[in-house]
Amino acid sequence: MQDSPASQDIRHDWTVDEIVAVHDRPLLDLIGEANRLHRLYQPPNYVQKASLLSVKTGGCPEDCAYCPQSAHYEVNLERSPLMPTAEVLALAARAKAAGADRFCMGAAWRQVRDGAEFDALLDMVRGVRALGMEACVTLGMLTQSQAQRLKEAGLTAYNHNLDTGPEFYAKIISTRTYEDRLDTLKAVRAAGLEMCCGGIIGMGESARDRAAMLAVLAAFDPHPESVPINALVAVPGTPLGGREKIDPIAFVRMIAATRIVLPGAKVRLSAGRLNLSREAQILCMVAGANSIFYGETLLTTPNASMPEDDALFAALAPVAHETRAVLAISEAERLRLSDLISRETYPS
Ligand code: SAM
Numbered sequence: 001m002q003d004s005p006a007s008q009d010i011r012h013d014w015t016v017d018e019i020v021a022v023h024d025r026p027l028l029d030l031i032g033e034a035n036r037l038h039r040l041y042q043p044p045n046y047v048q049k050a051s052l053l054s055v056k057t058g059g060c061p062e063d064c065a066y067c068p069q070s071a072h073y074e075v076n077l078e079r080s081p082l083m084p085t086a087e088v089l090a091l092a093a094r095a096k097a098a099g100a101d102r103f104c105m106g107a108a109w110r111q112v113r114d115g116a117e118f119d120a121l122l123d124m125v126r127g128v129r130a131l132g133m134e135a136c137v138t139l140g141m142l143t144q145s146q147a148q149r150l151k152e153a154g155l156t157a158y159n160h161n162l163d164t165g166p167e168f169y170a171k172i173i174s175t176r177t178y179e180d181r182l183d184t185l186k187a188v189r190a191a192g193l194e195m196c197c198g199g200i201i202g203m204g205e206s207a208r209d210r211a212a213m214l215a216v217l218a219a220f221d222p223h224p225e226s227v228p229i230n231a232l233v234a235v236p237g238t239p240l241g242g243r244e245k246i247d248p249i250a251f252v253r254m255i256a257a258t259r260i261v262l263p264g265a266k267v268r269l270s271a272g273r274l275n276l277s278r279e280a281q282i283l284c285m286v287a288g289a290n291s292i293f294y295g296e297t298l299l300t301t302p303n304a305s306m307p308e309d310d311a312l313f314a315a316l317a318p319v320a321h322e323t324r325a326v327l328a329i330s331e332a333e334r335l336r337l338s339d340l341i342s343r344e345t346y347p348s
């Protein structure tokens with residue numbers, strides 16, 4: 001058995017048929033192969049805790065059929081404008097104290113617009129990096145120069161999902177094309193940012209649609225550094241609000257197929273963990289997942305609770321934690337940001 005990385009493992013020419021065949025292998029073979037590659041290409045005992053915050057919630061002009069934040073649907077959700085930077089940084093500091101090493105901020109925008117709000121977001125990115133955390137944002141479509149400004153602010157990664165395969169996509173979103181998404185991802189790459197790009201299962205798509213998404217991801221050279229796999233959180237009021245929960249084994253198969261097709265990527269077990277037992281989550285990790293969203297809320301919907309996750313990590317213990325170099329920032333900037341954080345965390 002091959003026990004060191006080999007060039008044939010990192011491929012950009014996966015066909016959809018090949019990936020379907022991988023996905024549909026006997027389960028134990030599938031998990032075994034995914035685990036073998038996981039141990040070759042990833043630190044085997046490391047599971048990243050990423051924390052997620054919606055910094056601008058609801059009222060989005062896009063019509064993504066899964067999304068509670070779309071203005072097209074009647075959902076019980078309070079909209080809120082962009083949060084103050086100090087509040088965001090205080091929550092990032094709290095997430096770091098709780099053990100998160102990545103902080104992801106989401107805004108329900110169709111696209112980024114230059115101006116005061118984008119400037120505030122750049123400040124948030126600087127502040128998160130000054131805390132020594134990885135920073136990721138998901139803000140919708142963005143231009144090359146905006147991607148460049150995010151990079152200059154120290155952003156680690158930009159999250160922009162393909163969501164599903166190119167054929168099924170049109171059944172889910174009509175206001176933004178697959179090509180639009182690929183253009184944004186191109187801008188992300190050209191700016192030298194890490195790419196965080198994945199999708200959702202459980203929207204009514206077939207295994208072939210899931211494989212088709214993985215084939216598009218595999219064609220990126222280099223592969224995305226992180227790949228979130230979400231199970232649909234069916235929110236009442238959205239067009240997909242009535243959909244049945246997926247079988248946890250379908251989650252395991254998708255994670256394993258992702259690990260095999262993209263051995264070098266961090267595979268994030270994202271939305272939908274609430275419906276997985278501790279044991280099913282561990283099975284996902286055996287099959288290649290090595291990152292989770294940690295914290296009681298995803299963007300707008302509940303996530304696994306902190307005590308549940310503490311029990312999960314206790315079962316995995318001891319797990320190693322990666323530390324990344326803190327971005328070099330000026331002393332004046334560091335003082336300004338730490339003042340913002342402490343004022344919010346310890347108000348007098
Ligand atoms: N507006 C930005 C965008 O769409 O690029 C960023 C925010 S959006 C909420 C980020 C991602 O969250 C979506 O692309 C989708 O994959 C995931 N997501 C949103 N609602 C979800 C749901 N109900 N269940 C699972 N994943 C969801």
Ligand code: DTB
Pocket residue numbers: 052068104106138159161198199228229230233270271297298299300301302
């Ligand atoms: C991703 O792929 N999943 C996260 C993150 N990227 C931004 C978002 C999940 C959202 C689930 C629905 C909600 O809480 O609103």
Ligand code: SF4
Pocket residue numbers: 060061062063064067068069070071107108109110140
């Ligand atoms: Fe808007 Fe993003 Fe939700 Fe689509 S997924 S409706 S773009 S917030």
